[in-house]
Amino acid sequence: MYKATITIRLKTSVLDPQGNAVKGSLHSLGYGEVRDVRIGKTMEVWLDTPDAGEAEGRVEAMCRELLANPVIEEYEFRLEKGA
């Protein structure tokens, strides 16, 4: 059993309206040092797979096929055994 923790975020070339709005709020709260905010999502996926290499390949494929939209998003993930 492996647990994949996947982080998906907008590509840096794509404007993030939510991040910008949060940045504005942080500024108005006095956190003037905030230069940029980017908002993404985290997904946790549990796999019944005994092999780390296989788990990695499968999660990679899931990200490409469904979990991220390659036109505007990029992803990264880490695997933990037995989590």
Next chain:
Amino acid sequence: MRFAVPVFPGSNCDEDCAKAVREILDRPVDLVWYKNGNLDPYDAILLPGGFSYGDYLRTGALARFSPVMDAVAEAADRGKLVLGICNGFQVLLEAGLLPGAMRVNDHLKFRCSIQTLRVENNRLPFTGLYEEGEEIRLPIAHGEGNYYCDDGTLKGLEERGQIAFRYAGENPNGSVTGIAGITNREGNVLGLMPHPERAIYGWMGTDDGARLFRSMLRYWEGMHGAA
């Protein structure tokens, strides 16, 4: 000319689309449940607006894997007319039948209003009854209509005349160069955020959407006869 309107869990403009076909075109139209993978009897597919699969993950992302979408891809491939409205546009983008992707509106709000659009290309099956450069009024209602594509894709869209409509004047969602609707390379698949089916009678505030449906009929029956 026979029309199909695929219905996903969460679609909510399906009846409006069917009504537009019946009342404006007087042609047969069927609602087709998303689990049905056969669209062979139909000449045109209207992917309706709404919130398919609750907009979970990304708008349109989950609808794309339903059986009816394989049939939509096949229909597009065979040159049938495919029109995606609002959520239907988002589904077409996720399915890769149109290039680019949709983002949250730049102002982060759901926007419901009548917008002025400019017809950028009237040589498409969907726009033949508009004048080139004509300004028309259609309603929008969306939170994610902020169309995005990279510069290379945009250049290609422009060169090939794939941009059907742009917002004239105010851009209500931040979309790249004010794009409101685009087609595929072949021109037989159109996606747009505004709702032509909600603009078919004057009492609706505008009837400029009616000509989009009439254009489709004229194009198709002009080529294939009125069967």
